[in-house]
Amino acid sequence: MALADITATQSPQALRCESVRKAFGARVALEGVSLTVRRGEFVALLGPNGAGKTTLFQVLTGLFVADAGRVTVLGSDRQDHDMRRDPVRALARLGIVFQQPAIDLDLPVLANLRFHADLHGLPRRVATQRIARLLDDFGLAARARAPVRELSGGNRRKVELARALLHEPALLLLDEPTVGLDPASRAQLVGIARRLAAQAQAGVLWATHLVQEVEHADRVIVLDRGTVRFDGTPAALRGVAGRDDVESAFLAMTRAPATSANNTERSVPA
Incomplete structure (x- = not known):
């Protein structure tokens, strides 16, 4: 092991x-x-x-x-x-990121994170340190004061993930x-x-x-x-289903139609 x-x-x-x-x-x-x-x-x-x-x-x-x-x-x-x-x-x-975005698009990144820290009762000094560290980790330090609306879809998700991690x-x-x-x-x-x-x-x-x-x-x-x-x-999933890849193993296990998007974008029914 x-x-x-x-x-x-x-x-x-x-x-x-x-x-x-x-x-x-x-x-x-x-x-x-x-x-x-x-x-x-x-x-x-x-x-x-x-x-x-x-x-x-x-x-x-x-x-x-x-x-x-x-x-x-x-x-x-x-x-x-x-x-x-x-x-x-x-x-x-719990830290939660929902399928549908749940973030204030008009507030700056920093304000969104500070608001979440306040909801969890984090002392301002602790919140400031954690926010700075997470913004660095996500490569968003330079966009901290930008409204979330101006960010790409990927960066918006990073803000939501940073928010979910903020209260540890x-x-x-x-x-x-x-x-x-x-x-x-x-x-x-x-x-x-x-x-x-x-x-x-x-x-x-x-x-x-x-x-x-x-x-x-x-x-x-x-x-x-x-x-x-x-x-x-x-x-183990591949072995139990007797398949060579996870996708076909999943489809075999759930008896779902064997549909696949393409060679680079493999997916299973949501």
């Missing part, structure tokens, strides 16, 4: 879902979903349309309450905080964060997210339909029709 694998195994769990169920009337969106994400671990979530990915993220972010099961997030006190019983403490340990969360939840970005920007954002999350020892749950973003994940979780079909490494 590689040293990185040993370290990840020994790290505390940033997120634990236990037998989570959510239904909307007669339609069951999640049925007994159990999964974990450890601090410093990059976990990709794959699932076809209607798999339940969006519902799962809404439960994890407190927008929906699960009908059954339990969601806990590791607190700064190293104690697990239950999303149902103690949502304030649980949510305080235990867990980063990213829902299709590279939608609409060009291939180079996507690859850069994935690399930055992995590096900074590892440095901060934050667990990452990254929902995506793009195979390129999955192949280098520590683990892949396949969600299909509201249940977890697979949880393991990309190599």
